[in-house]
Amino acid sequence: MNTHLKEILLLGTGRRQLDPVQLPTVISSRLDQQLNAEKQVLQALSFAVYLAEIGPELPSLIAPDPIQPVAEERPTTSPLLVAILNDILTLEHISKQRWLKKWIQLVDDRAEKIPPQAVGKLMEVLNGLGKKAQQSAHRILGQMTANIYQTYQLWPYTFEVDTEGGDEAWKYGKTDQRLVYWTQLHQADAKAAIELLRVDWPKESIREKWSFLNVIAQDLQRLDLDFLVQLYEEEFVGKRLNSKTAKACKRLIIGLLIRLQYGPIRNEIAAQLEACIKEESAGGLLGLFSSKKRKVLVIPKQETGFWTAEVLASQYGIDTKNTAPDRFEYDPLFWWAQFLELLPLEFLMETLERTAEETIDYWLNTPAYQTQINGEQVAIYQQTWVQKAMETKDEKLIATLTKVLDWQAASLLIPSMSGLVFEQYVSANQLFEHMETFQRRGYDAKENWSVGFSKKMVDYWIRLFAKKTYAYQSQANHFIAYFHPDAFPHLRMKSASLSNRAAAEHWQRYIVDPLERNLTISAKMQPFEQ
Amino acid sequence: MILSENQIEKLAPKPTAFKAGQKLSSASKWSKLARSGRALWGEIKGSGSKPYLTEVDLEDLAFKCSCPSRQFPCKHAIALLLVRAQLGDQIAVELEPEWVQDWLDKRREKAAKPKKEEKDYTPEEQERQAKGKAKRQESRMVKVNAGVEELERWLEDLIRVGLLDLPNRPTKDFETMAARLVDAQATGLAGWIRSLGQLSFGEPDKWQKEAMSILGKLFALVQAWKNYPQLSPVWQLSLKNLLGWSQSPKELKTDTEALAIEDDWIVLGQEKEHYDGLEIERTWLWGCSSNQSALNLSFGNTFSPIVSQFVTGTILQANLAFFPAVLPQRAVLRMQNRLLPSLQQYPEFVEDGRALLSSEADQLAINPWLNNQAYLLAQSRLIREEEEWYLLDQSKKLIPLVSNFPVDKLMYLLALLGAERRDMALVLRNRKALPLGLFHDQQYISL
Numbered sequence: 021m022n023t024h025l026k027e028i029l030l031l032g033t034g035r036r037q038l039d040p041v042q043l044p045t046v047i048s049s050r051l052d053q054q055l056n057a058e059k060q061v062l063q064a065l066s067f068a069v070y071l072a073e074i075g076p077e078l079p080s081l082i083a084p085d086p087i088q089p090v091a092e093e094r095p096t097t098s099p100l101l102v103a104i105l106n107d108i109l110t111l112e113h114i115s116k117q118r119w120l121k122k123w124i125q126l127v128d129d130r131a132e133k134i135p136p137q138a139v140g141k142l143m144e145v146l147n148g149l150g151k152k153a154q155q156s157a158h159r160i161l162g163q164m165t166a167n168i169y170q171t172y173q174l175w176p177y178t179f180e181v182d183t184e185g186g187d188e189a190w191k192y193g194k195t196d197q198r199l200v201y202w203t204q205l206h207q208a209d210a211k212a213a214i215e216l217l218r219v220d221w222p223k224e225s226i227r228e229k230w231s232f233l234n235v236i237a238q239d240l241q242r243l244d245l246d247f248l249v250q251l252y253e254e255e256f257v258g259k260r261l262n263s264k265t266a267k268a269c270k271r272l273i274i275g276l277l278i279r280l281q282y283g284p285i286r287n288e289i290a291a292q293l294e295a296c297i298k299e300e301s302a303g304g305l306l307g308l309f310s311s312k313k314r315k316v317l318v319i320p321k322q323e324t325g326f327w328t329a330e331v332l333a334s335q336y337g338i339d340t341k342n343t344a345p346d347r348f349e350y351d352p353l354f355w356w357a358q359f360l361e362l363l364p365l366e367f368l369m370e371t372l373e374r375t376a377e378e379t380i381d382y383w384l385n386t387p388a389y390q391t392q393i394n395g396e397q398v399a400i401y402q403q404t405w406v407q408k409a410m411e412t413k414d415e416k417l418i419a420t421l422t423k424v425l426d427w428q429a430a431s432l433l434i435p436s437m438s439g440l441v442f443e444q445y446v447s448a449n450q451l452f453e454h455m456e457t458f459q460r461r462g463y464d465a466k467e468n469w470s471v472g473f474s475k476k477m478v479d480y481w482i483r484l485f486a487k488k489t490y491a492y493q494s495q496a497n498h499f500i501a502y503f504h505p506d507a508f509p510h511l512r513m514k515s516a517s518l519s520n521r522a523a524a525e526h527w528q529r530y531i532v533d534p535l536e537r538n539l540t541i542s543a544k545m546q547p548f549e550q
Numbered sequence: 551m552i553l554s555e556n557q558i559e560k561l562a563p564k565p566t567a568f569k570a571g572q573k574l575s576s577a578s579k580w581s582k583l584a585r586s587g588r589a590l591w592g593e594i595k596g597s598g599s600k601p602y603l604t605e606v607d608l609e610d611l612a613f614k615c616s617c618p619s620r621q622f623p624c625k626h627a628i629a630l631l632l633v634r635a636q637l638g639d640q641i642a643v644e645l646e647p648e649w650v651q652d653w654l655d656k657r658r659e660k661a662a663k664p665k666k667e668e669k670d671y672t673p674e675e676q677e678r679q680a681k682g683k684a685k686r687q688e689s690r691m692v693k694v695n696a697g698v699e700e701l702e703r704w705l706e707d708l709i710r711v712g713l714l715d716l717p718n719r720p721t722k723d724f725e726t727m728a729a730r731l732v733d734a735q736a737t738g739l740a741g742w743i744r745s746l747g748q749l750s751f752g753e754p755d756k757w758q759k760e761a762m763s764i765l766g767k768l769f770a771l772v773q774a775w776k777n778y779p780q781l782s783p784v785w786q787l788s789l790k791n792l793l794g795w796s797q798s799p800k801e802l803k804t805d806t807e808a809l810a811i812e813d814d815w816i817v818l819g820q821e822k823e824h825y826d827g828l829e830i831e832r833t834w835l836w837g838c839s840s841n842q843s844a845l846n847l848s849f850g851n852t853f854s855p856i857v858s859q860f861v862t863g864t865i866l867q868a869n870l871a872f873f874p875a876v877l878p879q880r881a882v883l884r885m886q887n888r889l890l891p892s893l894q895q896y897p898e899f900v901e902d903g904r905a906l907l908s909s910e911a912d913q914l915a916i917n918p919w920l921n922n923q924a925y926l927l928a929q930s931r932l933i934r935e936e937e938e939w940y941l942l943d944q945s946k947k948l949i950p951l952v953s954n955f956p957v958d959k960l961m962y963l964l965a966l967l968g969a970e971r972r973d974m975a976l977v978l979r980n981r982k983a984l985p986l987g988l989f990h991d992q993q994y995i996s997l
Binding site for chain 1: 554556576578702706711765914915933946949964966980
């Protein structure tokens with residue numbers, strides 16, 4: 021637009037006069053001199069707009085083209101499998117999330133990519149599906165589309181880490197990318213993973229060291245022993261550490277070494293604890309009718325021998341400053357909490373010669389290890405046990421704690437429980453319609469309830485519908501998502517028992533119909549899973 | 551002809567209707583499913599004792615269902631089409647049952663039947679009618695002229711004060727002027743004034759440019775109208791349309807003198823716009839042999855929703871009638887023969903962006919108010935440069951994309967194109983491209 025004309029237009033003819041000489045001739049020569057000042061400006065504008073619409077050249081691409089062709093390695097998946105995605109998208113939230121994860125994983129496992137028509141749909145539903153599904157989704161987009169989305173920043177999730185022969189990820193990746201790479205390598209080839217870590221260990225920060233040790237703790241193997249011993253001896257033994265993370269690393273390594281039956285430490289701790297072991301008469305009926313003695317561990321009230329701040333801090337990385345005096349009346353009780361965390365359950369069972377259940381019962385119900393907080397009797401090591409179970413994911417420990425703790429305290433363990441333990445927990449505590457319990461479980465795409473438990477849920481729910489005749493939408497969605505297909509005949513049979521028409525309609529609408537849709541998807545997916 | 555899921559989705563009156571259709575799209579839900587060369591039908595259990603009978607005319611796309619739904623197509627028809635999209639030719643071919651045959655025959659009969667002649671009027675009645683019409687026209691012309699004069703004064707006043715004052719003006723100012731133009735039966739002009747009041751005044755560079763463009767075109771229109779008596783009849787008609795005279799699709803369909811083109815028409819794309827309770831649907835079509843573009847406009851509201859005649863991405867062998875204009879663009883479907891499974895003839899494409907704009911310039915020279923025209927551009931693809939999206943043609947020229955191009959369509963187009971260039975269909979809107987779809991393997995894929 022001509023500057024003179026633009027200025028007049030913006031400021032108005034009240035403040036500026038049009039000077040045709042300052043306009044391009046193509047416009048000025050066409051102006052009607054009979055018109056008043058305002059109309060002349062408008063006429064000049066009409067010409068200028070028209071010329072602008074037919075005139076200027078288009079810009080050219082000067083910079084190098086950021087998109088280059090890539091040969092696709094993956095074939096496009098079957099249209100039938102794409103059609104299943106459409107079916108999945110009609111499901112309720114929980115079922116949809118579960119099936120989406122399964123579907124994405126399936127296409128990824130088949131090393132296929134999706135056709136462009138499905139890309140938009142997939143992109144719409146990825147939010148909230150979790151990192152793993154998003155990474156698989158990135159692969160099934162196909163290399164070209166994935167590249168374009170990354171280049172143009174249309175992919176809002178974390179980029180895929182190249183874990184196949186991926187030296188790059190290890191050398192140049194961010195901490196989480198390196199961890200993903202190393203975790204996968206450790207699972208596939210522990211020896212190679214350890215050798216790789218051994219080389220770079222001195223350069224790692226203490227936070228990163230802590231993270232790698234945790235990966236080892238989750239996937240502990242005999243092949244890790246030498247490396248752990250080396251670390252322990254070179255960096256931790258006999259050293260008094262100041263950093264909290266370094267102390268935690270030390271405790272973690274000791275725990276791992278004991279789990280691996282590493283003699284020197286295991287025997288040393290066993291010997292130290294032996295000094296605190298006493299024998300006393302068994303309580304209850306056993307005590308009345310036999311002379312059987314039971315081992316107990318008496319934690320000294322005063323610092324003595326092994327139980328001194330100096331020894332525990334330097335040898336085992338124990339934090340000696342009692343940060344919870346209301347719970348731990350004297351310091352050695354506090355120190356023991358940290359020991360409990362690092363010692364494996366089987367070691368503790370062996371020390372006191374008790375079963376798993378008895379061992380936990382001992383530490384939770386012995387009066388010496390209980391205290392009053394706000395008028396309530398509290399087991400001072402309950403939190404420690406729960407924490408330990410959550411961190412180690414020790415199945416035996418989780419199962420035992422679930423039995424021993426009351427349902428509310430055990431609810432913290434729900435995400436770590438195995439399917440069977442979870443079902444036992446729900447059944448034992450009659451939590452069939454307790455939504456929070458099921459929500460805590462999270463959404464595991466691979467998990468299904470057992471047939472027996474699915475039947476139990478049917479029996480309970482059908483009674484509920486018969487009584488109240490209304491649907492619990494969110495619980496129903498959970499029910500549908502986890503229900504075992506083999507229990508469907510039982511559900512059909514029980515459905516017939518609903519005599520109330522409204523109840524039967526609700527049951528059909530909220531349970532049976534959506535379940536059938538799920539089962540249809542399951543049946544359609546099956547041929548592709550083989 | 552099998553519609554894709556995307557096409558069926560676009561056909562659904564609402565997203566919820568499509569979702570409801572998807573839930574019924576498993577073949578097991580249907581107690582009966584069959585097809586013939588021209589139809590698809592099925593029976594599905596509903597809330598009543600008898601199953602619903604659903605049928606689709608595959609040749610001249612139409613639906614019928616015995617369910618009580620007021621949505622059109624209903625969820626059952628959508629589901630039936632989805633089942634067809636999934637199973638394709640696996641649906642058994644059978645003899646059409648009576649209820650399907652009756653419906654299709656009636657449709658064919660109706661289409662073939664010449665339209666009923668208007669009532670025969672006596673010469674006196676005809677004269678009286680003509681006089682009445684002329685009087686109404688005259689009265690409207692007087693009103694419109696008065697409105698145009700008032701608008702001219704309003705524009706002069708605006709230029710006297712300067713456009714920098716525009717953001718300070720109360721919205722009421724624009725609304726009042728627009729309302730006066732509506733009262734003067736010049737609704738076409740009212741739209742320009744409303745657009746002026748709705749500019750985003752937070753972005754000075756943008757609104758100033760847009761305001762100048764609106765005012766330049768509007769003033770030219772006002773001046774053209776003042777020359778109305780000197781113009782040719784076809785120009786007079788075109789101006790009337792621009793000022794808001796409505797055109798009757800019904801009359802056009804029966805007007806034997808109107809321009810009509812028989813061709814294989816590609817339904818390039820569709821756009822819906824909602825304004826003040828009114829729904830406007832624009833459908834762009836392209837004739838493969840005639841290389842003529844066409845724009846179909848449909849209007850609806852809450853009580854009378856639009857029932858779309860076109861499914862994007864399909865190719866119809868049909869006859870389109872064009873409203874008379876200096877550049878005939880707006881058209882209606884006069885007769886549809888059948889849907890074609892693929893392109894029988896590949897249309898012509900403009901070579902590159904330069905040729906595209908030159909082609910538009912030629913048309914603007916005929917009608918300077920032309921906008922939203924569809925074009926076919928050869929071998930181009932998407933690219934982003936400095937946060938802006940462009941179409942990159944084969945001469946490495948960049949055509950900017952309209953700023954409100956939906957991100958889901960953008961991602962779909964990127965996935966379709968990859969690093970390849972393809973022949974594309976687009977609409978030019980104020981020198982910016984609105985991509986509609988692309989051509990691949992004798993097929994047209996709409997976005």
